[in-house]
Amino acid sequence: MAQIFHPGMKVVSRASIILFVIVVTVLVVVGGAMYRSGYTTNVGNPREQKVPFSHEHHVNGLGISCAYCHTSVEKSAFAGIPPTHTCMTCHSQIWNTAPVLEPVRESYRTGRPLEWIRVHDLPDFAYFNHSIHVNKGVGCETCHGRVDRMPLTWSVNTLHMSWCLDCHRNPEKYVRPKSEIYSMTWKAGTDTAAGRRLVEEYDIHKQQLSDCSICHR
Amino acid sequence: MRMIRTRTLPGTRRAIALAAAFGVFAAGCTDMYDDARIKPLQESTFYADGQSSRPLVEGTVPRGSARTDEHFTTGKINGKFADAFPVEITAGLLDRGEDRFNVFCSPCHGRLGDGTGMIVRRGFPRPNSFHSDSVRSKPAGYYFDVITNGFGRMYSYAPSIPVEDRWAVVAYLRALQLSRRVEAGALTSAELEKLSR
Structure with missing residues (x-):
């Protein structure tokens, strides 16, 4: 009986097996890199907004605290985006004819809200609450980076689960004194003794922090 | 909004x-x-x-925020500004007041309360100093009312500062005013030495 496959097929079959492995590996590596890259996470990508609000100017230039505008950060899950009333508290007097602020004035006149593009969009299957973090010694800067250096706002962290867990497993490396929550320049010391003391003081139950149900409720 | x-x-x-x-x-x-x-x-x-x-439907009252206590929610007793505080003044209240004062008031009034905050330096009309006689003589309830309803070019801070925090700010304001007018004789020798250093 004649051979079904030509002897040359031996090469083809081997090559196809190798090629298959290579293609799958490349896809996994490229896909994984894409998933973590700024292309997908938007990390480091300044969002264009209708009003080019500069945190750099307001925080660094004027010394306004995060809590001045994000008023619900210490008691609510949502840090809060200020009402137009807050902008107009100063801008009724300062830069009150600047064309760049016309959408703000229009919003105040008409009562129609300003629209902002969300910079941090956590997946809906992850539970997150600002107040518990702020009240347990996690500073704004730990997650949001040097907002005081952002002329337009961008995100500096992926919000991936591995990133959350890094702190949930080692809170002592990140927690800070409560007086430094809104500080943009606070740095943790090299040894974690101070951090461990704070973890104890804040009554942070480290062993539960990586339970699934803490974030997936 | x-x-x-x-x-x-x-x-x-x-x-x-x-x-x-x-x-x-x-x-x-x-x-x-x-x-x-x-x-x-x-x-x-x-x-x-x-x-x-x-x-919100007009007239909505959040649970626990009914204005049943005139003094606490308006700073007035029988329609007149009261100088007494409706809350107990504690060190914790003053700390909270200092924190909130520095967040919300200091941009214009300055951390010392003399009206030279950063926003004023950038062109906002200068408010009266908290240490001037005319402002010092106002009753506590008056300050509460200004925070709640605004005054002159100052907008209302009611959306940003809850009622109890407003009283903490007023209490801290009183401490700030006191800090400039203490008789030397009322201080202990240790305090005097600390100040002269």
Whole structure:
């Protein structure tokens, strides 16, 4: 009986097996890199907004605290985006004819809200609450980076689960004194003794922090 | 008063990345990133005004915020500003007041309360110093009222500072005013030495 496959097929079959492995590996590596890259996470990508609000100017230039505008950060899950009333508290007097602020004035006149593009969009299957973090010694800067250096706002962290867990497993490396929550320049010391003391003081139950149900409720 | 829109692009990119990495097994995984739940201030295609947050019916009183106590919620007793505090003055209250004062008041009034905050230096009309005789002589309830309803060019801070925090700010304001007018004889020798250093 004649051979079904030509002897040359031996090469083809081997090559196809190798090629298959290579293609799958490349896809996994490229896909994984894409998933973590700024292309997908938007990390480091300044969002264009209708009003080019500069945190750099307001925080660094004027010394306004995060809590001045994000008023619900210490008691609510949502840090809060200020009402137009807050902008107009100063801008009724300062830069009150600047064309760049016309959408703000229009919003105040008409009562129609300003629209902002969300910079941090956590997946809906992850539970997150600002107040518990702020009240347990996690500073704004730990997650949001040097907002005081952002002329337009961008995100500096992926919000991936591995990133959350890094702190949930080692809170002592990140927690800070409560007086430094809104500080943009606070740095943790090299040894974690101070951090461990704070973890104890804040009554942070480290062993539960990586339970699934803490974030997936 | 504010709306936030979510950009859908990253979701698409996430789906492509996941599909590349895990093939068909990941198809549909990204649906759960954005479920039907509405996040605070998110835009809405359902309501005509485009907002998911519904405006409150006029006269809505949040639970626990009924204005049953005139002194506590208006700073007045029988319609007149009261100088007494409706809350107990404690070190904790003063600390809270200092914190809130520095966040909300210091941009214009300055950390010392003399009216030379950064916003004033950038052109906002200068407010009276808290240490001037005319301002010092106002009753505590007056300050509470100014925070609540605004004064002159100052807008109301009622949306930003809850009632109990307003009293903490007023208490701290009194401490700040006192700090400039203490008789030397009222201080202990240790305090005097600390000041002269």
